[in-house]
Amino acid sequence: MHDDDAGFRDRVIRIAGQVFPGMDFVPDPEEPDVLIVGKWRLGLQNLRAKYELGEISDEDFATMVEDHFGSIFANETPSLDDLSLDEIRDQLRLQVMPADYVQAAPVPIVAFPFATGIAVGIVADFPQSYAYVRQVDLERWKISPEELHEIALENLEAISRDIDVHLSKNDAETILAIDSGDGYDAARILIPGLQDFIASHLGETFRFGIPNRDFLICWRLDCSPEFHRQLGGKIAEDHAERPYALSPSVFVRNSEGNFHEQPGVQAP
Structure with a gap:
């Protein structure tokens, strides 16, 4: 106990x-x-x-x-105070994180809304860990949050080009999942090119879940209600049990690339 x-x-x-x-x-x-x-x-x-x-x-x-x-x-994470934007540019990544992290940060960090309880931040990726980009870093680098978001998104896309994607196909009950474990699997749903790839297998409008930082699972909108309930229940269970929890909810990505949150679906 x-x-x-x-x-x-x-x-x-x-x-x-x-x-x-x-x-x-x-x-x-x-x-x-x-x-x-x-x-x-x-x-x-x-x-x-x-x-x-x-x-x-x-x-x-x-x-x-x-x-x-x-x-x-051991001070393995360099201080962003000592780095210029040019020095850190290639290490910037988008990261999905609990919204509580934004509130608890001792210094305001750069964050964008995503859904209930979660937000999108920008991190500088180092060999042993990463550091969240702060508002003071934007001021020092003289760059807007939107411009930095675009840089971080491009970098995330670059490191994702050879990522393993698991596809399980059985008529409408098709699953596509990413679980590389590099800390950015949930954030990969933000990559437009990956959304297009997923849509080519699941349809322009599809469901997905990001129960924790290291897992992205997607499935067809027209799957059976039973299959949807099973996956929703698994997402809620994963969120409750696995490290780096994000959201128990199911999301829908529509044909315009927008995300809509659905309530968490419990297993029958």
């Missing part, structure tokens, strides 16, 4: 203090899922999602905590 939120946070503090001796882990007084360590604010949402997947010993949890926080403490 897993700890409640306070119990989980206390366990993180205890284990992290053993893994990183000499560092003082303090709960954020306003954000129950954030720890403050010196200059860092460490969110616990993703760590909690992994923790919830099964019972984890202190030894295994220590490894998880070390992996989760280690790259931050």
